Amino acid sequence: MGSNLTSNYFEVTAVICFSIGFTMLFLNKNLIKKVIGFNFMDSSIFLFLASNGYITGRISPIITNGSVASENYINPIPAGLVLTGIVVSVSVSAFLLALTTRLYLRYHTLDLDEMIRLSRAEDD
Amino acid sequence: MIALFINWVEGEDTVPVPEKDSPSRNPGREKRHSTKVSNRVGSSSSHTKELTLLYDVLSVVVCLTVICALLVTVSWLPKFGSSDNPAENEVYTRYVESELREAGAVNTVAGMILDYRAFDTLGESNVLFVAVVSVIILLRADRKGKNHTLNLPELATTPEEKPDDEILRFSARILIPAVLLFGIYVVLNGHLSAGGGFSGGAILGGAMILYVRAFGVEKMEKIFTFSTYKWITFGALMTYTLLKTWSFYTGANGLESGIPLGKPGAILSGGLILPLNICVGLVVACTMYAFYSLFSKGGFGNGQ
Amino acid sequence: MATVQNFPFAAIMLYLAGGVTCCVLKPKASKVVCLLLNSLVTVLMFAVLLYTVRTGESYVYWMGHFPAPWGNEIRIGPLEALMGTAFPLIMTLTLLGGMEHIFEDVEPEKTNLYFTVVSLLMVAMLALIFTNDLFTAYVFVEINTIASCALVMLKYRSGRALVATTRYMMMSLLGSGLFLLGIVILYSITGHLLMEPMARKIRELFSTGNYAFPLTVTVGLFAVGMALKSALWPFSAWLPDAHSSATVSSSGILSGLVVKSYIILLLKIFYRVIGIDLVYSSGITNILFLFGFGAIVFGSFYALREKDIKRMLAYSSVAQIGYIYLGIGIGTSLGAKAACIQILVHAITKPLLFCTAGAFMSASGGSRRFENLRGAGRRDLLSGIAFTIGALSMIGIPLFAGFITKLHLTRSLFLFGTWKFWFGIAALVISTVLNTLYYLAAVSVLFQKVPGDSPPVERPSASLFYRCSVIIFSVLNLLYGIFSEPVTQIIQSGLSLFS
Numbered sequence: 001m002g003s004n005l006t007s008n009y010f011e012v013t014a015v016i017c018f019s020i021g022f023t024m025l026f027l028n029k030n031l032i033k034k035v036i037g038f039n040f041m042d043s044s045i046f047l048f049l050a051s052n053g054y055i056t057g058r059i060s061p062i063i064t065n066g067s068v069a070s071e072n073y074i075n076p077i078p079a080g081l082v083l084t085g086i087v088v089s090v091s092v093s094a095f096l097l098a099l100t101t102r103l104y105l106r107y108h109t110l111d112l113d114e115m116i117r118l119s120r121a122e123d124d
Numbered sequence: 125m126i127a128l129f130i131n132w133v134e135g136e137d138t139v140p141v142p143e144k145d146s147p148s149r150n151p152g153r154e155k156r157h158s159t160k161v162s163n164r165v166g167s168s169s170s171h172t173k174e175l176t177l178l179y180d181v182l183s184v185v186v187c188l189t190v191i192c193a194l195l196v197t198v199s200w201l202p203k204f205g206s207s208d209n210p211a212e213n214e215v216y217t218r219y220v221e222s223e224l225r226e227a228g229a230v231n232t233v234a235g236m237i238l239d240y241r242a243f244d245t246l247g248e249s250n251v252l253f254v255a256v257v258s259v260i261i262l263l264r265a266d267r268k269g270k271n272h273t274l275n276l277p278e279l280a281t282t283p284e285e286k287p288d289d290e291i292l293r294f295s296a297r298i299l300i301p302a303v304l305l306f307g308i309y310v311v312l313n314g315h316l317s318a319g320g321g322f323s324g325g326a327i328l329g330g331a332m333i334l335y336v337r338a339f340g341v342e343k344m345e346k347i348f349t350f351s352t353y354k355w356i357t358f359g360a361l362m363t364y365t366l367l368k369t370w371s372f373y374t375g376a377n378g379l380e381s382g383i384p385l386g387k388p389g390a391i392l393s394g395g396l397i398l399p400l401n402i403c404v405g406l407v408v409a410c411t412m413y414a415f416y417s418l419f420s421k422g423g424f425g426n427g428q
Numbered sequence: 429m430a431t432v433q434n435f436p437f438a439a440i441m442l443y444l445a446g447g448v449t450c451c452v453l454k455p456k457a458s459k460v461v462c463l464l465l466n467s468l469v470t471v472l473m474f475a476v477l478l479y480t481v482r483t484g485e486s487y488v489y490w491m492g493h494f495p496a497p498w499g500n501e502i503r504i505g506p507l508e509a510l511m512g513t514a515f516p517l518i519m520t521l522t523l524l525g526g527m528e529h530i531f532e533d534v535e536p537e538k539t540n541l542y543f544t545v546v547s548l549l550m551v552a553m554l555a556l557i558f559t560n561d562l563f564t565a566y567v568f569v570e571i572n573t574i575a576s577c578a579l580v581m582l583k584y585r586s587g588r589a590l591v592a593t594t595r596y597m598m599m600s601l602l603g604s605g606l607f608l609l610g611i612v613i614l615y616s617i618t619g620h621l622l623m624e625p626m627a628r629k630i631r632e633l634f635s636t637g638n639y640a641f642p643l644t645v646t647v648g649l650f651a652v653g654m655a656l657k658s659a660l661w662p663f664s665a666w667l668p669d670a671h672s673s674a675t676v677s678s679s680g681i682l683s684g685l686v687v688k689s690y691i692i693l694l695l696k697i698f699y700r701v702i703g704i705d706l707v708y709s710s711g712i713t714n715i716l717f718l719f720g721f722g723a724i725v726f727g728s729f730y731a732l733r734e735k736d737i738k739r740m741l742a743y744s745s746v747a748q749i750g751y752i753y754l755g756i757g758i759g760t761s762l763g764a765k766a767a768c769i770q771i772l773v774h775a776i777t778k779p780l781l782f783c784t785a786g787a788f789m790s791a792s793g794g795s796r797r798f799e800n801l802r803g804a805g806r807r808d809l810l811s812g813i814a815f816t817i818g819a820l821s822m823i824g825i826p827l828f829a830g831f832i833t834k835l836h837l838t839r840s841l842f843l844f845g846t847w848k849f850w851f852g853i854a855a856l857v858i859s860t861v862l863n864t865l866y867y868l869a870a871v872s873v874l875f876q877k878v879p880g881d882s883p884p885v886e887r888p889s890a891s892l893f894y895r896c897s898v899i900i901f902s903v904l905n906l907l908y909g910i911f912s913e914p915v916t917q918i919i920q921s922g923l924s925l926f927s
Binding site: 001002003004005007008009010011012015016018019020022023026027028029051052053054055056058060061062063064068069070071073075076077078079080083084086087088090091092094095097098099101102 | 179182183186187188190191194195196197198199200201202203204205206207209211212215216217219220221222223224230231232233236237241244245248249251252254255256258259262263317318320322388415418419
């Protein structure tokens with residue numbers, strides 16, 4: 001065990017949320033809950049990433065007062081990556097929800113196992 | 125054992141059920157399931173109960189294992205908020221200190237994602253594009269209002285709400301101009317303050333959705349149909365791709381791109397960042413509206 | 429900078445523009461655009477391949493005005509150029525081979541979107557092959573995921589395809605989640621995202637012993653994430669449904685190319701980011717080796733049991749992916765070379781098998797089950813012969829491409845010679861026996877004489893394009909089986925430039 005468990009409280013929260021989201025996406029049978037799990041998982045990674053860029057006592061990197069000294073500003077890279085990640089996550093959620101809508105209209109259930117059984121039954 | 129388990133988790137029917145069920149389909153069992161199609165009682169097959177318990181236990185075990193492994197990892201990571209972390213290195217310093225000179229945007233993050241790391245952002249717009257294409261494939265109904273994807277007679281399950289809500293219309297009349305104005309402001313000032321194409325586009329998309337909720341599809345169709353959507357997306361993404369092709373090509377070949385950076389802080393500054401933000405804003409606004417109308421009506425009204 | 433060095437970048441941009449254009453065109457026009465684009469890119473990339481082989485070096489191409497630790501880059505060496513040539517070529521041939529089925533299986537008004545999705549998929553795969561930046565890799569991994577899922581669900585009449593898409597998507601998302609977490613942890617301990625500075629920093633950390641535990645965890649996260657996405661056993665339960673319920677071309681593309689692009693990315697990360705020595709010392713290769721072994725054995729067993737030709741081919745893909753991971757798992761450069769050879773071999777063989785399977789289906793009234801496919805090879809002799817060539821290659825008969833993989837795998841196993849030797853040889857023997865059983869059974873069913881009273885189902889005259897595609901695939905297979913040495917050389921020089 002390393003020494004920074006308590007000081008990295010943002011990362012600790014993020015990985016706990018990540019694991020919960022991961023398990024939900026992996027093992028929950030309900031498609032809507034899977035989508036929620038996916039969003040939970042991705043958002044927690046963004047929290048992790050955003051906390052990496054933070055430096056105590058500095059401000060966001062929008063240069064308004066003319067000073068370009070790097071010791072005034074926090075790290076802009078994680079912010080940019082989070083921005084990219086959010087768009088990816090929105091796209092994937094839209095796709096998943098569209099899939100769920102179609103499947104629900106066809107099988108009238110949200111349970112993935114049930115859908116698999118029904119789809120096999122109609123295939124034969 | 126692991127394979128069996130994973131198959132089961134994934135819904136393969138190789139689960140050890142009491143009667144020795146060969147993994148290839150057993151006709152009797154299938155019949156039971158197909159009868160269930162008609163009455164749709166939900167999932168209550170004979171082996172579900174024990175499996176549900178196993179599922180629960182397993183979820184907890186998986187979750188706790190992942191948590192423990194990651195917590196140990198986190199405990200070794202650099203300290204939160206300290207200024208001598210590995211991430212605070214020459215990359216960060218140059219982005220903050222030279223961005224204004226090299227990319228010309230007051231908002232360092234905008235400069236970073238649309239100039240230094242523009243290839244990522246180009247990819248990101250295309251993630252959005254491929255997602256909207258997929259949603260169109262899944263949900264868009266054809267001219268007769270049929271969706272062939274699943275042979276359903278009608279896609280629309282939610283009845284079209286007659287927009288006769290006076291309160292909604294009144295507040296929309298006041299709100300929509302303000303929201304649109306704010307969205308345009310956020311898009312155009314992406315290089316000067318927090319914001320940019322994605323956030324501004326989402327705001328604009330919100331205004332469009334509010335309009336269609338308040339005044340109905342028919343009014344919206346006069347200005348915005350599927351083909352408008354198609355051509356706006358096509359135009360914006362093409363412009364984006366061409367601008368970036370020019371910038372990447374000149375960059376890699378060591379040529380001058382010939383795009384003036386302007387005076388930092390002015391609205392016309394930051395080189396390509398402003399036009400790119402506008403393109404992204406258009407794509408995102410249309411995409412948000414497209415998501416809304418595809419999910420609620422399977423298209424952009426009847427006239428397509 | 430020489431003009432030819434711009435071509436990989438031009439290929440990516442052309443596909444991007446092509447994908448957007450296909451979206452507004454009519455289906456027939458978008459088909460032409462997509463095919464022309466694929467052929468053009470094949471030619472461009474072949475020029476790059478010749479260039480990199482002649483210079484024997486790799487080069488870095490800036491995506492913008494800024495050098496390594498600041499701006500995005502792509503990197504092209506002999507191996508990347510080889511894969512970059514093979515992928516569009518195979519994509520063109522697979523599309524041609526299954527074109528009739530695309531127009532049957534995809535909803536008529538949305539057929540142009542099929543080509544949009546295919547172009548964007550090519551963007552993603554080329555970017556994954558060329559990328560020199562981990563976060564770019566993540567973004568394009570996501571495009572790859574969504575586009576490949578869209579390819580499965582484009583077969584619009586089948587509910588099973590939709591369910592298969594959902595399962596595929598869920599497993600893929602778990603993979604990308606782990607992959608992204610790996611990138612984030614690496615970023616927080618190195619402060620870089622581009623591969624070269626990151627690798628330098630990791631070597632420094634490795635020698636000082638700092639952050640040893642997080643580094644090991646990230647290696648595991650990358651390996652598991654990519655294994656989930658490339659259907660390594662035991663994470664492969666989604667693959668048979670997804671690959672068999674899609675339309676013929678999609679099956680070929682997914683089995684032949686998409687899965688491989690993730691493995692190439694994993695190899696790139698192992699070699700160019702983590703450093704291959706650290707990977708070997710972390711022991712993750714042993715796990716990959718065992719999983720590869722399991723994939724070969726179980727994939728072959730399941731394929732043997734299957735009564736449906738496309739599902740049989742899909743299970744065979746599970747086994748063939750096992751070979752790739754077996755090669756990586758040996759933990760020597762020879763093993764990695766064998767893995768790259770297998771990537772190419774499987775990429776030229778499996779689309780051929782899927783395309784011919786599509787032809788048999790339309791020669792037998794659309795059924796995929798073997799009992800209805802009796803004599804299909806006689807009704808459609810060209811496909812019958814092509815399928816036999818593919819089957820012999822999969823079994824590993826000399827003179828066919830599949831033999832080359834087994835040769836190189838055996839050689840690297842011999843030279844390694846520990847416990848892995850026995851496992852590896854056992855896997856090769858078991859899989860060869862099982863492959864022989866199920867592929868020869870399939871071939872014999874296809875060439876079975878049908879009793880005279882059941883008239884052969886007339887197949888709609890096979891298009892010229894289909895015949896060309898199948899013939900070119902077969903010739904490629906034989907050529908590769910006979911003259912494999914130049915390609916092996918390119919792979920070797922490419923791999924040695926990786927580290």
